[in-house]
Amino acid sequence: MKKYKTYLYNYWDIILFFILMLTKLLTYGNKLQLNNFKYSRILYPSIASILLIIALSFIFKRKGRFIFLILFNILISITIIGDLNYFRYFKDLFSLPVLINSFQLGSVSSSVLELFNPWDLVYILDILILIPFFFVLRKKAVFCENNYKFHYKLIIIPLIIAIPIEFISFYKLSQEQPRLISTMYNKVYIAEKLGVLNYHYIDFYSSSTNFIKRKVPVSANKKEAIQNVLAQKDTSYNSSKYKGIYENKNVILIQVEALQNFVINKEINNKEITPNLNKFLKKSLYFNNYFYQIASGSTSDAEFITNNSLYPASSGAAYFLYAGNHFNSLPSKLKEKGYNTSVFHGYKETFWNRNLMYKNMNIDKFYSEKDYKIDEKIGLGLSDKCFLNETVEKMKKLKEPSFSFIITLTSHFPYDATDKYGEFDVGEYEGTLLGNYMKSIHYADEQLGVFLDKLEKENILDNSIIAIYGDHYAIPRENEKDLSNFLGKDIDELNWIELQKVPLIIHTPDEKLKGVENGYCGQIDLYPTLANLLNIKNNVMFGRDLLNSKDESVIFRNGSFTDGKVFYISPVNSYYDIKTHNKISETEELKAKKNNVVSELNSSDNILKHDLLKNNKLN
Incomplete structure (x- = not known):
């Protein structure tokens, strides 16, 4: 003892x-x-x-x-x-x-x-x-x-x-x-x-x-593996379809803060949540199964994926980790064709390291908070109303053809500036996070409507391709009960993943391309789609041209993926049949797809880690 x-x-x-x-x-x-x-x-x-x-x-x-x-x-x-x-x-x-x-x-x-x-x-x-x-x-x-x-x-x-x-x-x-x-x-x-x-x-x-x-040169085997992955991207379509039909047109990308797809064409108390976007998508191409693919970099990841067609960093934000890299970005390729390239955002230029990253993405001018009159602040910074009004004035002075990347801010989590969003009755959701979000996104929609009307009056709309999309989710899972009630359905594991969609709306000058596209796709696919329409050549893109490809695969940073029929959810290591929502067993075909997903993510990672786009090191 x-x-x-x-x-x-x-x-x-x-x-x-x-x-x-x-x-x-x-x-x-x-x-x-x-x-x-x-x-x-x-x-x-x-x-x-x-x-x-x-x-x-x-x-x-x-x-x-x-x-x-x-x-x-x-x-x-x-x-x-x-x-x-x-x-x-x-x-x-x-x-x-x-x-x-x-x-x-x-x-x-x-x-x-x-x-x-x-x-x-x-x-x-x-x-x-x-x-x-x-x-x-x-x-x-x-x-x-x-x-x-x-x-x-x-x-x-x-x-x-x-x-x-x-x-x-x-x-x-x-x-x-x-x-x-x-x-x-x-x-x-x-x-x-x-x-x-x-x-x-x-x-x-x-x-x-x-x-x-990162200090060690990439091996020949890794280079070959990357080349094999890129070579296997869907090339079965006729690449001449729509090729270059909007060459030399202005390009306007609008990344809307926390715009999720579930609010599109939805009403609360018989009032549309996003009436202006609903109206705009009727004369545009609307992709209603468009997933965000961000990781730790949040909003900056959405920018990075959209403008580079690369996957975000496996840990941390690419905007910090790889700001010194070289990129074949969309603005870079447009600049080669004589475009003036600009970014507009009503917040600090150093936030998310944007001031450094944009230089290596070949942005001529970054209009940040210091370039705007701060007449009204909502939430983090300049209100969308003031920001978009002044942005139109700046765009009018741009030399054409121009590339304009516009990032909104007011609808940022936690949506607590309800006294500044204006009157919008959310009924039983008053005072809840979901109700506050609907108010903030209704406000953002109102300002976007005014902005688009001004672009039309200034004859900018008639000479531009416009793409509007959301950057990431709006409602955390802790608040899924209210969301389930609003949507009128139970939210199981697959339903929750399916809700992680943002709208993509592409409007063309002649409005020839319009309608609803139901195929599964993601943020990584926007650049290749625009590249074909604008006659841009870039062989290092992990996305696909949505107007030609029949493939519906979407890969997420955490290893989850879908092919449009089956959804693999990596955190629970389970496969689901999308039609039935039933869990299914892993087959050899699905196992091979999962391995291909890992190879694709690794390839993108190695491009970033070894700066392989510098001096075209992949060739």
């Missing part, structure tokens, strides 16, 4: 750390609220990941060990809180490259605070108790080092337990999902299978090695 008391006295800090960390990791896993979550899956990997830290702690003497464990407790607790809030917003897990973007939180803090749950602070309560407790124990000489003896077995025993568990867990996952650990394309699933600590261990290793690899 005395022996056990001695062990408890000598190692109480280890025992306490183990219990606290295991409790935090298991409750954290449950808080992610994944359909596929089971405690039994992450129990042993979580134990092993904690034992690795404990093994390291034995390098130190008692006081040093306690401090070491407290520091890791703080680090893990902050990481858990960060993960939970990041997941609520992005439905993904925090990664090391995201730290590069962290200073952006200052400007979108209201969005983050809206999703913060005070119960998250439970994860730091023990720390608030343990730190004062440390100073009490220090005074009572509990950390006496006089009789302390270092034993290698104290390090070896935890490792003997942890390493086999880690090996088996990692091996099982690599067998179930080959290349998942090496590519990190589905972070949530890794955490679900290996626990959050192991996910962050892998992320740290992966991010560090990727940084080093």
Whole structure:
């Protein structure tokens, strides 16, 4: 009995750390609220990941060990809180490259605070108790080092337990999902299978090695793999159809903040939510199954995908990580044809690193907040009304042909400037996030209507191709109950994914191209579609021409994909039949498609990591 008391006295800090960390990791896993979550899956990997830290702690003497464990407790607790809030917003897990973007939180803090749950602070309560407790124990000489003896077995025993568990867990996952650990394309699933600590261990290793690899020239094998992926893109169509029919016309892209497809042609209390867009799409091409494909870069990812037809960065934002790269962007190619290229956005030029990124995308002029009269602010910055009114005046002075990329702002989450959106009755949704969103997007629609009317009066509309689309989702899953009620249907896993669509409306000068296109497509496809209409040649695009291709494949950054018939949802590792919504088993054909998805994402990643568009290194 005395022996056990001695062990408890000598190692109480280890025992306490183990219990606290295991409790935090298991409750954290449950808080992610994944359909596929089971405690039994992450129990042993979580134990092993904690034992690795404990093994390291034995390098130190008692006081040093306690401090070491407290520091890791703080680090893990902050990481858990960060993960939970990041997941609520992005439905993904925090990664090391995201730290590069962290200073952006200052400007979108209201969005983050809206999703913060005070119960998250439970994860730091023990720390608030343990730190004062440390100073009490220090005074009572509990950390006496006089009789302390270092034993290698104290390090070896935890490792003997942890390493086999880690090996088996990692091996099982690599067998179930080959290349998942090496590519990190589905972070949530890794955490679900290996626990959050192991996910962050892998992320740290992966991010560090990727940084080093960027300094190493790309291998011939990787180049060949990229060329093979690009060669397999759908080329079965007759590329001469519509080819160059709008060559040298002005190009106007309008990226509307948080414009989701479910509001299009919808009414609330017998009033249209987006009457102006509904009217405009009747004389345009409307793609009603157009998915956003963003990752951690949010709005900037939507810009990046649309203008480059490349996938966003696997972690962090491409606008930060690859701002020094070379790109075959849409404005770059138009500039080669004599276009004047401009971007218009009523916010800070440095936000999302736009001021640097736009230079390498060959933008002649970026009209940011400093170039506008700040007559009225709503939410983050200049109101859409003032912004769009002044943008028309600036566009009138542009040398033609011109490329204008316009990014709106007012309908930004959390949609809390309801007193400035104008009168719009949302009935039972008054005071809810969904109701506030409908008010904000109704306001944005009203301003877009005025803007389009002015373009017509100034004869700009008659000489321009206009594409209007949404950048990303508007309603977080935490608010799906109101959305389900509004749409009049239950929202299952597939329904939720199907709701992640934004409208794409393409209007042409002669209005010859109009109607509704029902095929599945995504933001990566807009550039190739416009390229054909404008007679632009670019062989490095991962999208497809929507007016010629019969393919309906859409690939998402987390490894999810659809071919228009089946939807693979990577966070739950499940396939669904789109017509029946039934879960289906993986076939060899579907497995091959999943592998092709990984290859395509890897190819895009390697182009970015090694700056392969510089001096045409792919050839």
